[in-house]
Amino acid sequence: MAIRMIKSRLSHSSSSSLAYLFQGRNSRVATTAALRYTTSAPIAQDPIKPSVNVEYTKLFINGQFVDSTSGKTFPTLDPRTGEVIAHVAEGDVEDINRAVVAARNAFDEGPWPKMSAYERSKVLFRIADLIEKHNDEIATLETWDSGKLYQQVATIEIPMIVRILRYYAGWADKIHGLTVPADGPYHVQTLHEPIGVVGQIIPWNFPLLMFAWKIGPALACGNTVVLKTAEQTPLSALYVSKLLQEAGLPEGVLNVISGFGPTAGGALCSHMDVDKLAFTGSTDTGKTIMSLAANSNLKPVTLELGGKSPFIVCEDADVDQAVELAHFALFFNQGQCCCAGSRTYVHESIYDEFVEKAKARALKRTVGDPFESGNEQGPQISSEQFEKVLKYIRSGVESGATLETGGDRLGTRGYYIKPTVFSNVKDDMLIATDEIFGPVQSILKFKDLDEVIRRANATKYGLAAGVFTKNIDTANTFMRALRVGTIWINCFDTFDAAIPFGGYKMSGQGREKGEYSLKQYLQVKAVVTSLKNPAWL
Numbered sequence: 001m002a003i004r005m006i007k008s009r010l011s012h013s014s015s016s017s018l019a020y021l022f023q024g025r026n027s028r029v030a031t032t033a034a035l036r037y038t039t040s041a042p043i044a045q046d047p048i049k050p051s052v053n054v055e056y057t058k059l060f061i062n063g064q065f066v067d068s069t070s071g072k073t074f075p076t077l078d079p080r081t082g083e084v085i086a087h088v089a090e091g092d093v094e095d096i097n098r099a100v101v102a103a104r105n106a107f108d109e110g111p112w113p114k115m116s117a118y119e120r121s122k123v124l125f126r127i128a129d130l131i132e133k134h135n136d137e138i139a140t141l142e143t144w145d146s147g148k149l150y151q152q153v154a155t156i157e158i159p160m161i162v163r164i165l166r167y168y169a170g171w172a173d174k175i176h177g178l179t180v181p182a183d184g185p186y187h188v189q190t191l192h193e194p195i196g197v198v199g200q201i202i203p204w205n206f207p208l209l210m211f212a213w214k215i216g217p218a219l220a221c222g223n224t225v226v227l228k229t230a231e232q233t234p235l236s237a238l239y240v241s242k243l244l245q246e247a248g249l250p251e252g253v254l255n256v257i258s259g260f261g262p263t264a265g266g267a268l269c270s271h272m273d274v275d276k277l278a279f280t281g282s283t284d285t286g287k288t289i290m291s292l293a294a295n296s297n298l299k300p301v302t303l304e305l306g307g308k309s310p311f312i313v314c315e316d317a318d319v320d321q322a323v324e325l326a327h328f329a330l331f332f333n334q335g336q337c338c339c340a341g342s343r344t345y346v347h348e349s350i351y352d353e354f355v356e357k358a359k360a361r362a363l364k365r366t367v368g369d370p371f372e373s374g375n376e377q378g379p380q381i382s383s384e385q386f387e388k389v390l391k392y393i394r395s396g397v398e399s400g401a402t403l404e405t406g407g408d409r410l411g412t413r414g415y416y417i418k419p420t421v422f423s424n425v426k427d428d429m430l431i432a433t434d435e436i437f438g439p440v441q442s443i444l445k446f447k448d449l450d451e452v453i454r455r456a457n458a459t460k461y462g463l464a465a466g467v468f469t470k471n472i473d474t475a476n477t478f479m480r481a482l483r484v485g486t487i488w489i490n491c492f493d494t495f496d497a498a499i500p501f502g503g504y505k506m507s508g509q510g511r512e513k514g515e516y517s518l519k520q521y522l523q524v525k526a527v528v529t530s531l532k533n534p535a536w537l
């Protein structure tokens with residue numbers, strides 16, 4: 001019932017803003033569910049049994065579900081317990097080759113790039129409709145495989161996925177070139193053509209949302225795609241592959257490969273017949289991907305990489321509101337967001353009050369089974385990430401930051417971590433420089449604007465920033481001074497389909513979402529025609 005209510009709010013909302021919806025929900029959750037779990041109580045009860053069967057575990061190549069060439073499979077695990085959900089076909093070099101051949105044929109011989117843009121847009125609209133129709137099954141698979149909150153997936157992420165596919169369906173028949181004035185008797189025009197076969201590699205933190213960000217613009221422009229999912233979260237994209245067929249997407253236009261980075265991912269990046277790559281994941285892997293692209297056929301690459309985003313709370317801020325937004329900016333999605341506000345800078349005049357309240361808010365955070373309505377935090381994605389986050393927590397303590405709350409695992413099984421808050425954090429501590437990707441808030445103190453701008457920019461990353469102030473002049477100063485791809489002022493994590501997203505510096509190259517994403521999936525052809533006796537020049 002609660003889910004229905006939030007759904008209807010979404011359909012009446014003018015924007016699929018994640019922050020708008022989640023914050024509204026948060027306040028209710030905090031008061032009701034806090035009675036059930038506190039962050040110090042062990043997670044005693046058995047995990048809730050998901051209400052779906054895993055039907056699709058094979059690779060999706062040329063419109064068929066097929067075994068891997070090697071016959072190998074790998075297990076995908078439930079982050080609540082570490083137990084196996086299903087064994088999934090493991091794509092390898094040979095499977096990438098098969099998928100690229102299918103995508104090449106679909107591009108060179110098939111109808112997709114040649115059909116009218118309006119026909120393409122109708123297919124994309126049908127895909128969106130089918131995803132919307134199967135919202136609950138998809139959300140269940142996604143939660144089971146990733147540990148994300150069911151309510152978050154079902155009421156926020158899937159509506160956003162549907163929205164982004166409809167957004168790009170709307171773009172399909174509005175993509176066109178220009179007539180260009182030139183010196184001399186020439187008629188000059190540009191044709192905007194699809195690039196060809198696109199390789200896409202996505203991470204585990206938003207498996208199906210990243211899938212939609214990638215395929216939406218690529219398909220709208222008429223490309224064909226080979227997409228490799230993250231090895232931790234293969235299930236939702238396979239389920240959706242079935243829906244793509246049902247929607248009438250021609251065979252070979254979208255191929256989905258489950259498998260590992262260095263093998264399947266590496267083969268896709270190095271493939272001589274892939275015309276473009278798009279990647280979301282860590283900065284280190286981004287470097288590898290660029291070098292594989294450069295060392296093969298110099299295919300262009302767009303990258304969405306890591307971040308260490310500042311969230312700056314100014315002296316004029318309402319402290320209670322700032323605490324709530326800073327908490328959301330960091331802890332949302334178990335802290336597993338590339339743009340997480342993971343350096344909370346607070347003005348010295350309100351620092352002590354802010355730390356006390358941030359600690360109290362973290363203590364109230366409800367952690368538990370992500371299927372349980374009312375929980376605010378589920379488990380981390382995997383044992384590797386779980387260990388990595390705990391290691392960073394230890395390093396925070398060892399380097400002299402003050403551990404205000406949390407700092408340990410929650411319960412004895414699965415990958416749950418207590419919401420953790422550090423104060424007295426210094427800029428050179430690892431917890432302030434590295435992307436932790438977990439529920440660990442680092443609170444730093446600042447004195448004045450110039451100083452905090454300099455410190456906020458002193459990072460190799462440049463993905464996003466949050467600023468919390470009532471002063472328009474202060475907000476305007478930050479808006480221009482911070483070297484990041486997105487600044488949220490008095491909000492955070494607002495991800496409308498039309499808003500471009502991407503990073504400065506080592507947070508990436510290119511932009512996703514919005515009109516900007518289309519450019520990454522188009523070639524521009526200049527056509528110059530000599531004119532005889534032109535009426536005008």
Ligand SMILES: NC(=O)c1ccc[n+]([C@@H]2O[C@H](COP(=O)([O-])OP(=O)(O)OC[C@H]3O[C@@H](n4cnc5c(N)ncnc54)[C@H](O)[C@@H]3O)[C@@H](O)[C@H]2O)c1
Pocket residue numbers: 201202203204205228229230231259260261262264265266269280281282283285286288289304305306307337338435436437
């Ligand atoms: N920016 C983001 O949205 C984002 C998302 C997930 C993870 N991360 C960061 O990355 C860290 C590690 O997470 P991860 O291990 O899943 O990220 P990763 O970069 O290793 O993996 C992301 C994707 O890249 C693939 N990949 C890995 N190595 C590859 C290679 N050599 N060639 C081609 N593809 C390859 C993976 O299989 C996966 O599909 C996290 O702690 C976090 O800091 C960032």
